Amino acid sequence: MAVRRYDNRLRDETARTTRRRVVAAARELFLADGYAGTTVRKIAASAGVSEQTVYARVGNKAAILKAVYDVMLAGDDEPVPMAERPEFLRMRDAPDARALLSAYAENATRMGSRMRPVLELVFGARAVEPDLDLLATTAAAERRIGTTMFARHFVGRGFARPGLDVDDVVDIVWVLNSPQVYLLQVSDNQLADDDFQRWLTITLESCLLPA
Structure with missing residues (x-):
């Protein structure tokens, strides 16, 4: 029985390693050649595996791009929910509203900076x-779920300006923290990340906190 468990763990680790290689190879190709210029065959060759392995471990080209997007969003491929990661725990445990919004803006900026190449590709x-x-539509829906969790926490702690409910906070934060706004400010308006973080913090405070 112990041997069987060891064999299963070894197979699982081999599968994870192969998936990482495929996703890493795909990321480089997507960013270098664009989505249209990247094929599953190219990804397989770059990762040193067969096309069949790519399909088995990750999926078709659209699924591969989603995997690249998700890894860049989280910063790694570890099976840890976003809500349980240190940067989100800091938001949960923030002592007051301004500290919470500051931590939120810092994390949003860090993710935007990390994801900027794939955001520019997608949008x-x-x-x-x-x-x-x-992918953009799916990611927006997923982001709205996360934003709703944030809004419930924010409103639940009594931080929101009088008159704002959870839905109001979701709508405000979902727009301000959108990839489109990040790209508009950083790529088009040429703000440095530090300046974007400051802008986002100030804007969130002005929209959400009591006057």
């Missing part, structure tokens, strides 16, 4: 690539 071509449009 730069979503109008002509159905797979990219689907």
